[in-house]
Amino acid sequence: MAQVHIERVSKIYSGTQRAVNDISIDIPDGEFVVLVGPSGCGKSTLLRMVAGLESITEGKVSIGDRVVNGVDPAERDIAMVFQNYALYPHMKVYDNMAYGLRNRGMPKAEIDRRVREAAKTLELEHLLERRPRELSGGQRQRVAMGRAIVRSPKVFLFDEPLSNLDAKLRGQMRVEIRNLQKRFGVTSIYVTHDQVEAMTLADTLVVMNNGVAEQIGSPLDVYERPASAFVAGFIGAPAMNLIEAVVEGDGRALAVGASRLAPFSHSPALEPGRPVTLGIRPEHLRRAHANEKADMDLVVSAAEILGADTLAHGRIAPGGTGAAPLIVRLPGNVRLETGARLPLVLEPGAAHLFDGETGRRIDLAEAAVAPQQAAMARA
Amino acid sequence: MNKVRFGHSVIPYLFLLPQILIVAVFFYLPAGEAVRSSFYLEDPFGFGSTFVGLDNYRDVLSNAEYRRVAIFTVWFTVLVAFFALAIALVLAVKADAVLRGAKSYRTLLMWVYAIAPPVAGLLGIMLFDQHVGPIVKMASWFGWNLRVGVNYHDTAFAMIVTAVWLQIAVNFIFFLSGLQSIPRSVREAARIDCRSGFRRFWTVTFPLLTPTAFFLVVINITYALFDTFGLIDLMTKNEPGNNPVTLVYKVFLDGFRGNDLGGSSAQSVILMAVVFVLTIVQFRFIERRVHYS
Ligand SMILES: Nc1ncnc2c1ncn2[C@@H]1O[C@H](COP(=O)(O)OP(=O)(O)O)[C@@H](O)[C@H]1O
Ligand SMILES: [Mg+2]
Numbered sequence: 212m213a214q215v216h217i218e219r220v221s222k223i224y225s226g227t228q229r230a231v232n233d234i235s236i237d238i239p240d241g242e243f244v245v246l247v248g249p250s251g252c253g254k255s256t257l258l259r260m261v262a263g264l265e266s267i268t269e270g271k272v273s274i275g276d277r278v279v280n281g282v283d284p285a286e287r288d289i290a291m292v293f294q295n296y297a298l299y300p301h302m303k304v305y306d307n308m309a310y311g312l313r314n315r316g317m318p319k320a321e322i323d324r325r326v327r328e329a330a331k332t333l334e335l336e337h338l339l340e341r342r343p344r345e346l347s348g349g350q351r352q353r354v355a356m357g358r359a360i361v362r363s364p365k366v367f368l369f370d371e372p373l374s375n376l377d378a379k380l381r382g383q384m385r386v387e388i389r390n391l392q393k394r395f396g397v398t399s400i401y402v403t404h405d406q407v408e409a410m411t412l413a414d415t416l417v418v419m420n421n422g423v424a425e426q427i428g429s430p431l432d433v434y435e436r437p438a439s440a441f442v443a444g445f446i447g448a449p450a451m452n453l454i455e456a457v458v459e460g461d462g463r464a465l466a467v468g469a470s471r472l473a474p475f476s477h478s479p480a481l482e483p484g485r486p487v488t489l490g491i492r493p494e495h496l497r498r499a500h501a502n503e504k505a506d507m508d509l510v511v512s513a514a515e516i517l518g519a520d521t522l523a524h525g526r527i528a529p530g531g532t533g534a535a536p537l538i539v540r541l542p543g544n545v546r547l548e549t550g551a552r553l554p555l556v557l558e559p560g561a562a563h564l565f566d567g568e569t570g571r572r573i574d575l576a577e578a579a580v581a582p583q584q585a586a587m588a589r590a
Numbered sequence: 591m592n593k594v595r596f597g598h599s600v601i602p603y604l605f606l607l608p609q610i611l612i613v614a615v616f617f618y619l620p621a622g623e624a625v626r627s628s629f630y631l632e633d634p635f636g637f638g639s640t641f642v643g644l645d646n647y648r649d650v651l652s653n654a655e656y657r658r659v660a661i662f663t664v665w666f667t668v669l670v671a672f673f674a675l676a677i678a679l680v681l682a683v684k685a686d687a688v689l690r691g692a693k694s695y696r697t698l699l700m701w702v703y704a705i706a707p708p709v710a711g712l713l714g715i716m717l718f719d720q721h722v723g724p725i726v727k728m729a730s731w732f733g734w735n736l737r738v739g740v741n742y743h744d745t746a747f748a749m750i751v752t753a754v755w756l757q758i759a760v761n762f763i764f765f766l767s768g769l770q771s772i773p774r775s776v777r778e779a780a781r782i783d784c785r786s787g788f789r790r791f792w793t794v795t796f797p798l799l800t801p802t803a804f805f806l807v808v809i810n811i812t813y814a815l816f817d818t819f820g821l822i823d824l825m826t827k828n829e830p831g832n833n834p835v836t837l838v839y840k841v842f843l844d845g846f847r848g849n850d851l852g853g854s855s856a857q858s859v860i861l862m863a864v865v866f867v868l869t870i871v872q873f874r875f876i877e878r879r880v881h882y883s
Contacts, residue, residue: 264778284778285785297775301797310793311783358779 213275213288213365214240215261215398220270222256222422230256232422233270238415241396243389247409248419249445254402255370257419261400262368263287274365285314290359291368295375296351298343298358304330305339308358322361329357332391349380356391367392367399373408385411406446410434418442438572440565443490449522454489454535455567458482465489468534470527472507474562486567493522493540495561498553505554509537514547521545528552621862628855639852646856656840656857663815663836666750670818671810673754675803678761683791685762686769714752715824725751739825739833746834749825753818761806768802769795808872815865837861 215238222231231253238244246254259265261272263284272279279287290311298307305326312322330336333353343351352372359367372388373381389412392399403409409416410430418425418433418441426438437443443451456465456472462480464473465487474489481487499505508528515522521541526534539555547553564573628646630639650656717725718738725748729736738748772795780794796803816838826833835843838861845854 262778262782264781283785284782289782291779291782293775293779295773295775297773297779299776299780299794301794301800314784314786314789358783 213398214238215366215400216271216273217257217261218271218273220257220260220272221268222253222260222265223268229422231260234417234419234422234424235270236415236417236424236427238398238400241398243392243399243401243412243414244417245401245403245409245413245415246417246419247403247406247413247445248425250404252419253422254404254419256422258368258370258400258402261366262289262291288365289368290362290364290366291370292355292359292372294371296343296355298351298354300343302342303339304335304341304343304346304354304357307343307354308361311358311362325361325363326357329360332360333357348376349384352376352380352384356388360391360395363395363397365398367397367401369399369401371403372401373403374405381408388412406448410446416446418445420445436572437490437563440488440490440570443563443565447492449493449538449540451563452489452491452493452535452537453565454491454527454537456487456489457567458485458487467527469529470507470534474506474557475564481573487573488565488567488570490563490565491537491557492561493538495558496537496539496555497558498541498545499556503554503556506557507555509539509553509555510534511547511549511551511553513549517543519543521547523547523553525553624855624858624862626855627851628859630852632849632851642852646852647860650853650856650860659835659837659840662746662834663838666746666753666818666834666836667811667814669750670753670757670814671807673750674757674761674810674813675806677754678758679765679803681758682762682765682769683795685766689766689770690774714755714821717755718748718752718825739827742832742834745825749818749822749834752825753814753821756821757810757813761810764802764806765799768799772798804872811868 215236217234217236217238220231220234221229223229234257236244246257248254256265260267261274263279263282267280274287274289299310302310308326308329309322312325326339327336330339333356335350335353335357338346338350338354343354346354352375355372369388373384376384385408388401401412403412413430415427416430416433417427420441426433426442428436428438433442433446437446437451440453444453454467456467458464458481459466459471460483462483463475464471467489472489474491509523509525510528511523511525513524515524520543523539523541523545525537525539527537528534539553541547565571566573627639629641629643631642631645632639717723718736720726720738726736726738736744736748738745776794776798777790780790784790784793815836818836819838819842822835822839826835826839837857841854841857841861844850844857848854
């Protein structure tokens with residue numbers, strides 16, 4: 212077991228394009244870190260540099276106290292689980308797990324003990340004599356896990372290990388991977404493009420985009436205080452509404468197309484005319500009560516009935532093609548008609564604001580939350 | 591899956607007819623004729639033939655010259671197949687290492703396959719040319735006066751080298767595509783599991799290559815036995831008597847040069863039997879140990 216330090220690491224494949232650009236992550240011993248981001252953002256490349264399967268163009272990777280930049284993958288004391296499992300097709304399940312141990316010259320009895328123990332943990336005992344092609348997808352996945360576990364490595368590396376499984380199995384394996392990791396306490400780096408997987412598995416989430424780490428933090432932190440409009444749009448389902456707006460009037464109101472919103476009444480003023488992106492999660496809007504003053508009106512264009520929830524799709528009133536699109540999560544029992552006008556109330560302090568040009572977070576929420584916290588402290 | 595049924599229609603047989611005709615005319619008829627004439631003594635001047643039972647077989651098998659040719663054929667086949675496969679495998683492994691990730695080269699390399707056989711054949715012969723052949727010249731540096739077509743062993747050497755040379759390109763392409771079809775992640779898993787590249791090759795890469803290798807062993811034995819006819823003909827043209835030939839070439843020699851149709855037919859029947867046995871052995875014993883993933 213060991214901590215992993217990734218220090219200002221970059222990967223340049225050819226010319227000047229950086230697949231990974233100046234990323235630093237400190238991973239304490241035993242922590243589960245998830246790299247998440249859209250396809251092509253450089254997650255696998257970063258993971259493979261830690262594994263030693265890809266050379267490190269710039270920066271430093273250390274495992275434990277040892278810098279591993281030039282160290283052979285077989286000597287880094289890591290184990291990796293691949294998306295397509297990468298089992299050896301010509302070896303039985305037993306040999307698939309034992310292969311790495313044999314190459315390290317481990318005594319036969321010890322190998323046997325470890326393989327059987329891992330097989331027991333993963334309920335693979337009755338499959339040890341089979342070849343990979345005689346296994347189901349889920350069983351292959353478990354063998355791949357077993358091959359990693361028997362090594363007792365310092366670090367587990369996972370590259371989208373559940374992507375080839377069906378939804379139900381994926382859910383089960385997710386829980387199982389988490390439990391195994393907790394049980395063995397092995398430092399883990401897990402790559403996925405699936406934000407649900409990322410949120411449920413991670414101690415620490417690294418949201419990547421275009422080779423850059425947009426935000427590093429706990430899942431809740433990332434969800435509640437996204438560092439950029441990209442993170443805000445990527446984490447959470449359905450995605451956060453990101454609405455182009457311009458600061459107006461006294462610096463507390465926002466012009467969104469033809470309508471005007473004032474979601475930040477408590478915040479300090481911004482300079483009028485500044486372009487910003489307003490971020491509102493679908494679950495932070497609700498229907499206004501009969502006599503309540505609405506923050507905005509939604510012109511409904513479609514309703515997506517999910518059972519427990521209903522998602523209302525539409526545009527901010529007055530509607531029309533120029534108006535900003537909006538999705539609202541409503542209780543399942545709400546019935547909506549297309550074209551109807553729905554008055555909405557925004558949960559206090561739940562809106563996010565991002566710079567219109569850089570996409571970075573503008574920290575107003577703090578100001579909005581602070582008086583409440585102060586009030587609570589006084590009580 | 592549902593089977594397509596034609597009932598008792600003649601249509602399927604019609605579709606098969608061209609194939610059956612070709613096989614019948616060019617294989618079954620001559621084979622039958624060979625079996626028949628192997629029991630007869632043909633008059634060399636064409637005045638009929640006499641039934642002699644197994645005499646032709648007895649003559650062939652007790653003939654010391656025939657045994658000498660048979661032994662040479664075995665050596666020739668084993669050496670040609672072995673070196674053609676081994677050299678091609680080494681080259682393919684090297685090429686594969688360069689090609690990983692660089693897909694554009696792959697199509698380029700297919701040209702080897704398209705161009706090589708005729709050009710390589712010509713080159714191979716030229717390499718051993720008595721006057722301009724570089725191999726002859728190189729041999730002379732070491733005091734070896736290489737006389738292809740005159741000295742038995744020199745000819746054998748030249749035949750084997752040229753036969754190997756001719757077959758390498760084909761083997762190379764098959765090995766290379768076999769190597770490229772091994773999933774990248776499997777190799778990477780092996781890199782994490784095993785430090786030594788040599789060990790990795792024999793425990794992971796090569797076993798995954800066995801379907802290709804098995805197929806190529808069959809192809810190469812067939813090649814060495816039968817497809818080298820033209821090469822042998824070219825190299826021994828003037829003096830087949832003093833030079834090494836293979837069994838297939840001897841069938842031709844005895845039948846068409848020696849006019850011993852009965853003996854030559856008996857030899858081809860023996861060869862047919864050998865091929866038949868080889869095929870069974872290959873499929874029974876080798877295939878069982880092959881991993882088809
Ligand atoms: N071997 C390679 N050669 C050149 N470019 C590569 C190579 N591998 C990956 N890339 C590029 O690097 C970027 C990141 O790839 P990758 O790390 O696989 O993304 P992810 O795993 O996040 O989907 C992509 O733009 C991809 O095209
Ligand atoms: Mg990837």
